[in-house]
Amino acid sequence: MTKKMIMFDIDGTLLDHDKKLPASAKEAVKSLKEAGHEVAFATGRAPYFINDLRKELEIDSFICFNGQYVEIENEVIYKNPMDRELLTHLSSFSTSHNHPLIYMGAQFMKSTSGYHSEIEESLTALHIDTTQIGMDATYYHDTEIYQTLLYCKENEESLYRSNLQNLNFIRWHEYAMDVLPLGGSKAKGIEKFIEKKGFTKDQVYAFGDNLNDIEMLQYAGHSVAMGNAPQEVKNVARYVTKDVGEDGIAYGLQMVGLLS
Template sequence: MTKKMIMFDIDGTLLDHEKKLPVSAKEAIKSLKEVGHEVAIATGRAPYFINDLRKELEIDSFVCFNGQYVEIEGEVIYKNPIDKELLMQLSDFSTSYDHPLVYMGAEFMKSNTGSHSEIEESLRSLFIDTAQLEVDANYYNNTEIYQTLLYCKEHEESSYRSNLGSLNFIRWHEFSMDVLPLGGSKAKGIEKFIEKKGFTKDQVYAFGDNLNDIEMLQYVGYGVAMGNAPEEVKKIARYVTKDVSENGIAYGLEMVGLLP
């Protein structure tokens, strides 16, 4: 057997629509490791939001912040923070529209505003408690920021894209977009990951379900879109499995021949 690398997104991929890990997915990942394959997480989440899941699945390597922060077995092997000057421009521009920001560092995230219903609702959809979310509008000045959450509606996106072309904007929620360094993606993080581990792209499989997974699914040798993914994600994937709530991970691994 040739050893493979399998990367899993979290929300809508490993975790179902209720943010629960299906038993079939947990058992499938255990089986992958038992036969000698390597498993890692590739998520838009911060490292501090995946600790419980990593512990449950016994996964010690991950690509976080949509590719901007990569850790392998406790060693940080790649960091791509957003330039501070660009964060200042983003802050000034978003403030002029009264659009909140949440700055995400490797250890903490902090908001540039007080309690805000859209921040609370979006993070609550990920089952993230915002009660302890601190306010620090200058957080980016003394901390490396790998991803920023921008709160604006879809019809307001174009003004950011046209005025802040050195940043990458990816919508993940009705109220919010991820803001990344230009060119930053899960694919870039996975590239650094597999270089370190010695895999080729043709030995790498990835499972994802949303717009921030497109580059990842295109980059790896075997991109698998979940059945619950939007059509534009399914179109670029090499394979499409079942919905996450219909044992999509286990079904997909069997479909691509990684599990019997």
């Protein structure tokens, strides 16, 4: 079999609804690697929030911050930090509306506020220890920021979309949106990844479940939406597998012919 590139989102794709890795998914990844395929993560998470999963699956290549930071075998091959002037506008605008931000750098993440219930609820749902988040409203002044988390409700989204049109906003939680450079996506990260590794788009298999996976699924030659994905995501995928909690990864890999 010709070597393939398999990109996995993490939350809701590899990790189930309880943020656990199903045994069938772990075995499937092991089988892919034993067959000689390349396996990597494509996630909205920061690198420091995937260390345990990287060790468990023995994967040392990833696309983080929804495509803004790409590392292959412990070498950073692509970075797309956010423009500081745009971050200044975002900071000023969000402060005027009492909406906290979290600036995400390659090593640390810092909040513009102290304890905040919406930050606590959203990140705890990802099993992220919020005590690791420091407070520094000026963190972006001298640190490259690859993604910002904006805390506002859905009925407040239009304020940002209309006033900050040079930024990309993607909702992932009732209270939170990812803020990215305009044009930034997992698809861009994959493009840089396969340029480096010598794959073609048709050799790429992408698995995802949420709105931040849409560009990736549209870009990959073979795209698989999880059964737990919203219909908007399923509509752009070539295949739809079972729910992540129903061995969706293993089933999807069988669907596309990568596992028997």
